[in-house]
Amino acid sequence: MAACIGAIKRGRKFDQVVEGARQVFLTDGFEGASVDDIARAARVSKATLYSYFPDKRRLFMEVAQRECRRQADAAIARTRMAGPASEVLCDAATAMTRFFLSDFGRQTYRIAVAESERFPEVGREFYESGPTLARNALTDYIRERIAAGELKIDDVDLAADQFIELCKASLHTKSILGIRTDFSDAEIERVIRGAVATFMARYGA
Template sequence: MPITKGRKFKQVLEGARRVFLREGYAGASVDDIAGEAKVSKATLYSYFPDKELMFTEVFRADLALDIEESLVAVVADRPAAEALPFLVHALAVRMVSGSGVNSYRLRVGESARFPDLARECMDRACRRRRDDVRSYLERWTRRGELEINDMELAAEQLIALATALIRDRALFLGSDSVTDAHMRRATVGAAHVFLAAYGPRFGAAARVHGDPAISRADRAKTVPPME
């Protein structure tokens, strides 16, 4: 059924988004959504005849915002060893921000109830993120700075490494619990692991730029442990 977009449509949609992100699909009531959007239930129903249609529209609008947000293009022309920490940091910040964590929690939590939307998320947002990362990796590989045979796999691995140490922390303890120290440790560590796997086989050339090789004991003194 097509949705009629009137003067207050955006207001209704944003109110519904806030409630769904906070309460989930089952916990969100029409009364709560109308109150959050500051409209009457009659106005709400004039746009969305049922809650399922409303959730679908909110999900897709949130997904569109995620897809439109691009990664930092400034790192593309830098050497891989110098740029990887910046790329990993950009990925990590997006995924563990307050809005990023809430959207991720909602998408995963409602994937069984809305399998078509879950597949749409995989096909659009996840693929877009993977393609963005892949474009960087392809450029660095063409320049001989990385040695990658399976670009898609490498892109997925880098995305996973970007949040390996911090996404669970953000999900369970909140985004504010991810400090600058946590982010730095995760970012530099992910870049090291990725370069160890895909960097050119020239020893020191695969070292992350600006991060000298130090012993594990010395590193423990300078980088706070994850709590």
Template sequence: MNDTATRSLDSPKARQILKGAKATFLEFGYEGASTDEIVRRAGVSKGTMYNYFPDKRALFTAVIEEECSAQANRLFELASRREDTEATLREIAHKLVALLLSPSMQDLYRLAVSEAVRFPELARSFYDSGPDLGTRRLSQFLAAAVARNELAIDDVELAAHQFDQLCKADIFYKRLFGIRKTFDQAELDRIAKGAVDMFLKAYRP
């Protein structure tokens, strides 16, 4: 993507294109999403789309990176505001469980997995911007807690991955594979509480 396009992604026209592209990719997948359908949903011409994004791959990458980065920023913004480690972990767990089960994130997971074999670089964009970014942000928070002697962790990166998996226990894959489509708040609270309780049993000094 050229510098002009990169600087313009916050413009109303770019937002319009990204919104139309996201809806098209989620419905048809990367391969099935045509540029004709993208511009139709975005309400722009192909020329306008190409002024912002040089090709469909760049547009797909922008959609994935923006969506995942926005979710990660909302999820972990609280980690920089508070130093109460347990309270912050519990809030992160509740937000993460809800995020993992949200329709938008479930759709992105399915899209990335479905395209991973044919387009591994696109799946890598999702991983780098989503799961890996979240793990890196959580690792930073855990490292700060270790420095305050509130947690005792030798490998904070591994611990961050473990926390993520604890927040997926029981319900994430049921939702991903369509075994169950809805969960009540008590079920979400159960997973979030169990994740933090087990994590602290392992890593509290």
């Protein structure tokens, strides 16, 4: 393990290594991904891979941060759509809930939590790479709907956090703890509809 897990060497093959790792992690998960497979997918030697990432967990977190940014961009695009809050929030809730419950989302969350005590920068980078971006977009959208008279909220930051937590209701904890990792579309839709209905019942003007 490197003395400072946040210190990453960057070079001309850095992106190549990360993209190869992304392909393998998304297919095989963290535990199933081998360094040999990652090096092969990235078309680099193991020595080159290790020169950038001496630790597989740090490589996974680099991939996770990029994937979280992709997810955040998708959620941001949804909150910038025109339309009633209930419809836009439903789209945003769908993106968040399905990512929370995905294999990749679950593994990312577990590793970020596990490593953040020893390496706080890992947890901070994970939080800032996706969750913070999506949350900021959500608060911006909520403020727009308040100005439009559709929502009535005094504490926007709290309301945004509440909405995100509503999207985790019933299923997320079971998923993280491994009690269940497979959920039907009907179960997921139930959480999404409940999140939006509860939020609008509390904050709809």
